[in-house]
Amino acid sequence: MNPFSYNGGVCVAMKGDKCVAIASDHRLGAGRLTVGTDFPKVFEMGPALYLGLPGLTSDSLTVVNKLKFRVNLYELSENRKIKPHSFKAMLEHFLYEKRFGGYFIAPVIAGLDPDTDEPFVTAMDMLGAGETNEPFAVAGTAEESLLGLCEALWEPNLKPDDLFETISQVILNAVDFDCLAGAGATVHVIEKDKVTTRTIKTRMD
Amino acid sequence: MGHFDPYDDNGGTVAAIAGQDYVLIASDSRLSTGSTILSRFTPKIYPLSKVTVFACAGFHGDVLTLVKQLEIRMKLYVHEHGEEMSTKAMMALLLPTLYGRRFFPYYVRPIVAGLDREGRGLVASYDPIGTPEFFDYVIQGSAENLVHPFLNNQIGAKKTLSDVPIQAPPELTLEKAVKLLKDSFLAAAERDVYTGDTVTLMAITAKGTETTEYQLRRD
Numbered sequence: 001m002n003p004f005s006y007n008g009g010v011c012v013a014m015k016g017d018k019c020v021a022i023a024s025d026h027r028l029g030a031g032r033l034t035v036g037t038d039f040p041k042v043f044e045m046g047p048a049l050y051l052g053l054p055g056l057t058s059d060s061l062t063v064v065n066k067l068k069f070r071v072n073l074y075e076l077s078e079n080r081k082i083k084p085h086s087f088k089a090m091l092e093h094f095l096y097e098k099r100f101g102g103y104f105i106a107p108v109i110a111g112l113d114p115d116t117d118e119p120f121v122t123a124m125d126m127l128g129a130g131e132t133n134e135p136f137a138v139a140g141t142a143e144e145s146l147l148g149l150c151e152a153l154w155e156p157n158l159k160p161d162d163l164f165e166t167i168s169q170v171i172l173n174a175v176d177f178d179c180l181a182g183a184g185a186t187v188h189v190i191e192k193d194k195v196t197t198r199t200i201k202t203r204m205d
Numbered sequence: 206m207g208h209f210d211p212y213d214d215n216g217g218t219v220a221a222i223a224g225q226d227y228v229l230i231a232s233d234s235r236l237s238t239g240s241t242i243l244s245r246f247t248p249k250i251y252p253l254s255k256v257t258v259f260a261c262a263g264f265h266g267d268v269l270t271l272v273k274q275l276e277i278r279m280k281l282y283v284h285e286h287g288e289e290m291s292t293k294a295m296m297a298l299l300l301p302t303l304y305g306r307r308f309f310p311y312y313v314r315p316i317v318a319g320l321d322r323e324g325r326g327l328v329a330s331y332d333p334i335g336t337p338e339f340f341d342y343v344i345q346g347s348a349e350n351l352v353h354p355f356l357n358n359q360i361g362a363k364k365t366l367s368d369v370p371i372q373a374p375p376e377l378t379l380e381k382a383v384k385l386l387k388d389s390f391l392a393a394a395e396r397d398v399y400t401g402d403t404v405t406l407m408a409i410t411a412k413g414t415e416t417t418e419y420q421l422r423r424d
Contacts, residue, residue, distance in 0.1 A: 144350040145350060145351070147396050148392055149354050149358065151395050152352075152388055152391075173355070173357060174354055176357070177354050
């Protein structure tokens, strides 16, 4: 069985006007069996920095713990909060350390630069090959659906409320076409000094 | 010794929307094999009668053979009955045509779009061995996974699988449907390497057929 789709789940992030949003579904599966419906895959790594980790759940949790450790160490030695692009570099190096036998995850990062408030969004593969310069990032078992929806629904300079609506429609309609994802979704909208977290309902089948 | 390999996948995407008094069908025009582009202008869309259009992704050799066969069947029908086959009849005919080759199938992803006798839109899609589906919109081909959720979102998310409309609601005018399919193909061409170059849209109403073309990405 494919470790990337064993537990199921999706994550999507997109840029807005001085804001970013990141969302994930709530399903936790074991093959075709659903074992949990309260399992968001987005983790807080800083005040305006979030990491989405769909993929093999055991690996996701391991990576979050190990990465949080590195982030703490970084912030103690640098005496400042980590910036999104440094966090991306850290994750890339961390993943490539396991070049031959990596973690079965598909990371998505969303954050705001603490100095410039510039939105930051990126996705990478399990070995840390990150893609930059895209206004949205998708990962997980409904990757193609998410990509098609983002491409059709996203537009530049969305305000926080419109960004929330857009990303919600994207994740809602993508997981409706994926048996391995769904069971509700969590959406974080990140603005300067403010993060709004909302839970949205989806079909439960 | 290379062995006989009768199939290829030539990519491409086709889609259709059935309205209350129109039907809209679209196809991109790229023909590819692997990472090679064979043609930038081969729209995979074939009118079979005044009110019925066939469009098909998959292996182009099989597509051409299938179209030829359907055209022959349409011609024979006209000679026998003195009128063209209805859209419903053509949709019914495609099933045994495909299933007749159950164990050496045409490698095709066909859709049929047309008006019924009352002038309402009808669309159907089939798998390579002829299983039909009748919905208010259909999409087949290399970008179907990208576009299907978008059309579902815009035309009306289905609440149950047993109560699916076969025509889009009256609010979806022909103009809006054209915009939707155009946007769908623009989005598909952005991310699917097998879809691109141009999109051909055919709108069929009681007044007749109108064909338009739009440019897509060429990379």
